[in-house]
Amino acid sequence: MSDTKRRRLLAATAAFAVLVPAATLAAVSANASVPSQPGWTLQWSDDFDGPANTLPSSSNWIIDQGHGYPGGPANWGTGEIQNYTNSTSNLKLDGSGNLRITALKDGAGNWTSGRVETQRSDFKPPSGGKLAIESRLQMPNVTGDAALGYWPAFWALGSPYRGNYWNWPAIGEFDIMENVNGLNSVWGVLHCGVNPGGPCNETNGLGNSRACPGSSCQSAFHTYRFEWDTSVSPQQLRWYVDGQQFHSVNQGQFDATTWSNMTGHAGYFVLLNLAMGGAFPNGVAGFGTPTAATQSGHSLVVDYVAVWSAGGGTNPTTTTTPPPGGSGWDAYADVQAEQATTRSGGTVESASDTGGGQAVARLGNGNSLKFSGVRFGSGGASQFLGRVASGAATGISGLVEVRLDSPTAAPVGSFSVGSTGGWQSWRTVPANISRVTGTHDVYVTFTSGQPSAFVSVNWVKFGN
Known part of the structure; x- marks a missing residue:
């Protein structure tokens, strides 16, 4: 229909x-x-x-x-x-x-x-x-x-x-x-x-x-x-x-x-x-x-x-690439979006960003990226950064959120994304988060009040 x-x-x-x-x-x-x-x-x-x-x-x-x-x-x-x-x-x-x-x-x-x-x-x-x-x-x-x-x-x-x-x-x-x-x-x-x-x-x-x-x-x-x-x-x-x-x-x-x-x-x-x-x-x-x-x-x-x-090859809807070294990600280094343990939504495509590589493109409401075993250490992180781009139409935006250990846990922090001028117009957006220590499965979730895709993600990382 x-x-x-x-x-x-x-x-x-x-x-x-x-x-x-x-x-x-x-x-x-x-x-x-x-x-x-x-x-x-x-x-x-x-x-x-x-x-x-x-x-x-x-x-x-x-x-x-x-x-x-x-x-x-x-x-x-x-x-x-x-x-x-x-x-x-x-x-x-x-x-x-x-x-x-x-x-x-x-x-x-x-x-x-x-x-x-x-x-x-x-x-x-x-x-x-x-x-x-x-x-x-x-x-x-x-x-x-x-x-x-x-x-x-x-x-x-x-x-x-x-x-x-x-x-x-x-x-x-x-x-x-x-x-x-x-x-x-x-x-x-x-x-x-x-x-x-x-x-x-x-x-x-x-x-x-x-x-x-x-x-x-x-x-x-x-x-x-x-x-x-x-x-x-x-x-x-x-x-x-x-x-x-x-x-x-x-x-x-x-x-x-x-x-x-x-x-x-x-x-x-x-x-x-x-x-x-x-x-x-x-x-x-x-x-x-x-x-x-x-x-x-x-x-x-x-x-x-x-x-x-x-x-066929790897199913396009889910990636299962293990983290570098197989022992989880370093929270303070670039965590590449396309290497997510699991992915709901978006597609992997080349990123015309500094250093090239790939990104997960056109993510929208209800989509998510899971990274298993992200190591924050005892000092903890209080900042979240995302390398993002958006070619969404005027008025279309959404939140990029960080959740720990469950995709339905309350976010520890988030930032808003609207159009950056194109799906390959990359910028780094910071957000403050509640301090995180130890090792956690990190879910980056995407929430919007409308169904259109609003963001592509190249990488995420954390800071003190």
Whole structure:
């Protein structure tokens, strides 16, 4: 489901033309753990365990609100009519290991619902390897006239969309699961290139659909999966439901610029939402939705979301370089960002800074760098310094924070970063911190009130 699209009249025919005979499947429970997958390495997941009537983890998810991104297209670019909120009436954990996104209509006829997107926006395959994005979920259990206008979606957008909101579809979009109007059908769609027209036939996109295997999409949980495979030539994108492939495209279908624009950036972020009305359900129905017959109160129920990688080189989302000498870092020497023990978010790229080297680029809200075993000694450190750069737009800024031994510990110090004039315009920013002695795992965390990347980091160090 995109944010500047769709007039998907193609979908109207696909909804009825692609009806695949369903195989019989055994009944499955409403909650299951994230499965292990031989040959794949789990990169990120959320199984939505937590107390009932609480919001999903803010470490994992950004909650979108309103009728569009600030400065972006109205009604999320799709014509959908609902207002997204952060109310647990629309978005909550159910206490049984599921996330529930519920569409509600008030007495005045106004609809509200929920939409979340991952904090991380760097999901992509390792060079020469594969990426898989998967969710086990149940579509809103409503059909017929009562379902008109319901539009659940599980999808991914290219990271450059954050903070721009007008570069779709060039940055790429993978619709892993879409459904409208309570039809027993799952759509898988790729969006790319230019709008209208182009190699992805925008605003329709390149898609296919089929009935859910066994039980209908609405009456049971099914597993929806997308794979991006760079281990083959041409590279392939594949869509599955319950392990059955129903759609694919390959690199050979596109010109080099289109493919590079879609795959050459930092990666993708993952979204879940339940829209009401808009171009897709209206196009399939042949009239405006929702209608007076549409029932309020049905939910998209999500058991888990997970991202795996396989093969290739080092996965781009996490580094595991040991510290020099293997015995931890000296707090008072340059601690190189790209050598972090673990990394959430950002991408490693060359730094055109004094001495050259590499940096972790385009870090944003919820991202972090962990350095295991940083040695402060008995004298202690009372200052933190970061070598940073930012090409963020005017008004976009955030905090670079230092935490000890846990990514959720209270910061011992921080400094603010806004634009420095470019992503390679480096400066050293100091901050006072509470005195630190001994040896600690140091977490450098990044916090902002908006989702756009706001800083790149070359190195950090501490002083007396």
